[in-house]
Amino acid sequence: MNKVQKGEKNEKNKTLILVMFLLGIFIGALDSGIVSPARTVIANSLSVSSNDSIWMITIYTLAYAVSMPLVGKISDRYGKKKLFTFSIVVFGIGSLLCGLSNYFGGFSFLLVSRVIQAIGGGGIIPIATAYIAESFPPEKRGTALGLVGGIYGIANVLGPTAGSALLDLAGSSNWGVLFLINVPICIIVVIASMTIKEEKVTKAPTKMDVKGSIVVTALILSLMYALTNLKFHDFANSIKSTNVYPYLIAFIILLPIFLYIEKKAEDPVINLKYFTSREIALTLAIGFITGAGMMGVIFIPQFGENILKLKTGSGGYLVTLMAVFSGFCAPLGGKLIDKFSAKFILILGFSCTLIGTLVMSTLAISYPSIVTLTIGLAFIGFGMGFTMGTPLNYLIQANVSENETASAQATLSLIRSIGVAISPNLLINFITDAAKNLQGNLMALMPKISMGANAPAQSFGSGSISPEALASLQSADVTTVVDVLKNFASSMIDKVAPMIKQGLSKSLPQGVSPDAALATMKTDYLSQIESSRAAIESTFQSTLNSGFSKLFLGAAVIAFIGLVLSIILKGKEKTVKVDPNLTVKED
Template sequence: MNQIAKPWPALWALVIGFFMILVDSTIVSIANPAIMRDLNADFTAVIWVTSAYLLAYAVPLLITGRLGDRFGPKRVYLIGLAIFTLASLACGLSGDIGMLIAARAVQGLGAALMTPQTMAVITRIFPPNQRGAAMGFWGAVAGVATLVGPILGGLLVDSLGWEWIFFVNLPVGIVAFIVAWRLVPNLETHSHSFDWLGVVLSAIGMFLLVFGIQEGASYDWGTIVGPITVWGLIISGIVVLVVFVVWQRFNRAEPLLPLGLFKDRNFALSNVAISVVGFAITAMPLPLAFYFQVARGLEPTQAALMLVPMAVISGVLAPLVGKFSDRLDPKWIAFTGFAFITLALGLYAVLITPDVALWLLLLPSALLGVGMSGIWAPLASTATRNLPRAQAGAGSGVYSMTRQLGSVLGSAAIAALLTARLAAELPGFDAADQASAHAGGALPPELVAGYSAAMSQSLVLSAVGFGICAVVVLFLAKPKITVAWGDAPKAEVPAASVPATADADH
């Protein structure tokens, strides 16, 4: 128990790897033009480099949370970290787009093993009155990593080549493995059964849905082959996911998705909000990256520097927000954050034109940083505050899964929307022209206005998503006060003895 009395070193050790896997969710966006050029890939194929990662990341999260409960979060985290690090090497060595997509899928599997363990450890080793600060730190890491990805990607692509956005994970992964091995405690395990039918149904449903949305434009939203159509795949995916939820309701053994957790109002609403956050934040970087690099002709590093205010401000403010989330009603913090983000994206959409002064685009970037700092900690701490100890892994897996599910759909949706808006704004700009421009070819001056308009319009998708989140969090209930709420932590009392809330069984 002495290890658990010092939880912060364990959290520091875990977030090194957590930071790495979240950076990899967005780092590819800035490198897409270089990857398209070097691997001779088209626009849709290069989007799969991100979607394969997100899909393989999202599908297993429900069961990997249970694996942490069953075999211990430390052990599962270390296995996932080893898989992720080795897959990063394979990504960097890829000689064609197919190998890169496959290696990214394996990376996603490693990330899925790791992510639920970080939240589960916070829930299990921090007393309730310290979880806000812990989640603030976790939220800072999540927010900054998501925003740092494109910036780091730009620097690496320009200086060393796109391969190094993956090679850089090797030393980080080794260090993360060593410190987690030494500092993360071996927590108690809980017996679980595993719903393999649920895993299969959720995987099939999500793949059909994502493939249909992302590849729809490639087949003119019509026939793919024989009787198989794009809309047939999308509808089939939705039906399979509905069957999955029904199976979870009537599964007499232990369901993969514990629907009982959603009886807690805050857990349910936080999951809705974080899924939309995943959708919107994944859809956001791509139009910006292509606008800066293709329409304005910036190098990847220059394009990445346009996002520096967002990353710096978010990184500074997020830990402070985490501390306040223990003392203030978190819904107002989250609402303010979402309002700032929606305003910033609306400003981007207005300002993105062929000849706007680039310094003006630093203003919405700064507003985004303020907003991003206010969403991660309030949502995470509100969602997990009342989780019973035996279901910490399952609940953390659900929360992580909903975020990643949103990310997968966001990646597919922005690919479809970008293709549609380019076709609408540049009707004579065919697929070959798009591939040439995205791969670094010169964009004819007469096409810059239409291209910029397509990127501006595509950003509205993210703005609407964050606006929806602002509405959702207004319905969060004020967190219930626990016995330990506001008390000074007692070092001699292990976290395991902190009384659960009255609603812990929900």
């Protein structure tokens, strides 16, 4: 074989490697959000409560977080392609079993299947990222990682939208398709993997860190479970919950034990030098910030529906729009890294996110329109595309030795996952506070009702709302709130009808029955509510918007912290190895 043919074969092989790993990244990232919109459907199908159904997401998150550092470390010892293929097979088997649980096995079967799926999923993204980065020379590495960032970002953001679309196509009774769709993709990836020559790996002569692996598993489980259940908007009460404080105590006890074991280990499962190297520690801190800020996008559909007066559930396309901007910038950011530096892209990305969140918190609320909303979404999408994965993966890859790139990428993914776990509970605080004022503000707009000729007109106080009516009000949106209030008023009038008829009976004209008078009064009262439609909708909007404004200001603060940390990073400098396990930037 001549040099030209050999070069062409290498290029084809490299393209196949890229496609194989990108497909793996796509299904791995997509599955994180694709189940969310189907949780209620699955719960009803399997006859489990809403509280119990959250476990189908929680158990995946926990198993996913635990598997990342372990599989990453094993892949560095025994071969990335081998462990990636194994992870895809496990993920595919888990997906198949999850899909089959739609038809037999029940909820317990689904949970076990989700654990299997998560164990496979935890190895896909870190290993794929490390392998792709190693397969390309430094001058093209940013471009390759840009594709990784683009695929990861689009799949992550589109997960809930894709889940809703699949449910619409297959029907709620066939929710298993959400999982089964992964199976043919996994088969394609495995077949492609078999055609790629295995990389040469020399097994590490050191002993596997079994003690560290066991302790880090318990450490991650306790921390992630506590953070998942911790409600920052009700911190004082939440911290006392048995779903929180015992696990935080366990984490505090296990942390020094883990540090002691890792310092003694020949080949630690998580290299503690990552946290003492300035550049790697900063990269991990920025990874945490991107995770914490990234989950702010889950509130965008609700925000868009509120300011544009859209029905609940119709704001998903806004996330799709943002994903387009994000998907465009991720590969562009990779190319710019090759030309400039990862630091430059992070600064650019966090600046875009800062502008976008400020636009959402001020301009989009003061001047609500599809134009102002699109401007905010565009900047947030640009920011996510530039910061979510590419520059951080590049920095990690550049600052550790070749024999631990996958475990380093897994550590970055783990830290980012901790940020993701905290984010929704942290940001929802602002919406919760606004919702507390919603009930009182709307009740103040309700017209008073007469109980009789000589009786003073009365208001329906907020204390008189039944739990059912309150739940209906809390689930209302700006397009349905007036009808919800009318239904509430109608039920309340029916409730006090005997009292009203008794008060009216003494002053009714001859020939007019109390029932007829009550019906007329009820119609007039509901008409008064309808005539106040504009004021009610405006109050509903402004009350919730006050919460959204603070939420996006909070996201802006997170982006600003990320910007400051990015500025502190060193620029594009020469790297120098200081020991077999670590590389750092040269001063």
